[in-house]
Amino acid sequence: MRDSFLPFSKPSISEAAINEVTDSMRSGWLTTGPKLKKFEQMLAEYLHVPHALCMSSATAGLQLALMALDIQKGDEVITTPMTFAASLNVIEMVGATVKLVDVERDTYNIDVTKLEAAITKNTKAIMPVHFAGLPVDLDPIYALAKKYNLAVLEDAAHAIGAEYKGKKIGSFGDLQVFSFHPNKNMTTGEGGCLSTHSDKIAEQISLLRFHGMDREAWNRFGKDGSPHYKIIYPGFKYNMMDIQAAIGIHQLPFLDEFIEKRTALAKRYLEKLKDFEYLTLPKSPDYQHKHAWHLFAPTLNDKLAKISRDELMAKLKSMNIGCSVHYEATHLYPYYANKYGFKLGDFPNAEAIGKNVISLPLFPDMTISEQDDVLDALEQIFNTSITN
Ligand SMILES: Cc1ncc(COP(=O)(O)O)c(C=O)c1O
Known part of the structure; x- marks a missing residue:
């Protein structure tokens, strides 16, 4: 057994x-300022969009969108x-109505044939979720x-760096929101980013994310800045700080390399576990x-395994292997079940995934030996060998 705990991420x-x-801290300018401007320019270049606007979280970005x-x-x-509850919560936050479409059992992405x-x-908008960084069929x-004159807001919280038919997620379409949790x-510690081609939407988001003010603090407090501003709309305080952008400036140049490492590990899991009948990959x-491989999330074949997903997680954790759940089916959370009358049986694929899904450790610096520890633990728990 491992001596130390292997986190799932x-x-x-x-x-x-x-x-x-540290430079931000020493400079005396901690909040939104020059580092955020630089980070946003880097993101816009990476995503090939005119506007990449950062905020305090993807949740904030989805709400503002x-x-x-x-x-x-x-x-x-x-x-x-x-999906994560935030995708539904933001719809509630703006007072609109949540309409759910089940996912495909094997990709966990929205079943476009049911849309x-x-x-x-x-209906005013469709919000597809690129689950685990796997692009939805857009x-x-x-x-x-x-055809129906609807907006598309891509919940791309998992999907920075992913591509659909040769184009980066975030580089086309109406609106995309990424998470930097x-x-x-x-990561930027916490944070999110919205990418758009629309000047009008970019302007609205800039206003909404910072009090509805017609100029930002950086402009107001600088030597040449004016302390005066106008409130154009009662906005939120969802700005990203320079301290956060400072992290992002040194994350983005490595994003593609991070994804390459994740992909190699995910492919190795797929190869090693291809005949392991207790998990559906x-x-x-x-x-x-x-695929951006944010998560490697198979489902447990609980009937064959004769243990539940939560029991499997407890066993893995007792062997110092971290794991997590992404996600329980959101329609069964009390708020949504009570408000919309959702019940077991409404979205069978999401329910089957939600009951048995388990995220195994996957992160760029994870070593082959650490991955072998995960595979060994599974082998021991199920008392069967993982060949290859
Ligand atoms: C699919 C999805 N959407 C939205 C969010 C919200 O992201 P954030 O934590 O940056 O608000 C998450 C976070 O995990 C997510 O997984």
Whole structure:
């Protein structure tokens, strides 16, 4: 058994990032300022978009995106039950109605064949979620959006660095939101980013994320700045600080390398576990894509295994192997079950995944020997050999 605990996720933070944070601290300018401007420019270049706007979290970005789309009470937004609760919560936050479409059992992404039937006269937007960094099949979604005049807001919290048919997620489409939470493929501690081609949406988001003020603190407090500002709208305080951007400036240049390392580890899991009958492995679709491998999340075949997912997690943790759950089916959370009358059986694929999914350790600095510890632990728990 391992001597030390292997976390299921761990950010790779360079000395350069630590020094950049220290530089912010010593400079006396901690909050939104020049480092954020630089980070946003880097993101815009990486994503090939005119506007990359950072904020305090992806949750904040999704909420502001819905507001910028003028989505409100009476409007319906379609998303999936197999996601983090924030995807649904933001729809509630703007007073709109959550409409769910089940996911595919093997990719955990929205089942686009079921999407059209869920569109009503009240539908205003579709919010697909690129689960674990696997790009959703976007062509049919954008085609439906065009047919019914709907907006598409991609919940790309897991998907920075992913590609769909040769194009970066975030580089096309109406609106995309990424998360920089420490578990994600790159981090700013906490944080999020919204990418868009629309000057109008970018302007609205800039206002909404900082009090609805027509100028930012950096402009106000600088030597040449004016202390005066106007409130154009009662906005939020969702700005990203320079201390956070300082980390991001030294994460983004390594993002593709991080994803390469994640991909190599994920492929090795897939290869080693291909005949391991106690787990069903996630599958990739046929269309051309680059998976960002934010998570490696198979499902337990609980009937064959004769233990539950939570028992498996407890056993792995007792052997110093970290693991996690992404996610329980969101429609069964009390708030959503009570408000919408959702019940077991409504979204069978999300429920099957939610009951048995387990995220195994996966992060760029994870070694082959650490991965072998995970495989050995599974072998011991199920008393069977993992060949190859
Ligand atoms: C699919 C999805 N959407 C949105 C979010 C919210 O991201 P954040 O924690 O940056 O607010 C998360 C976070 O894990 C997520 O997984």
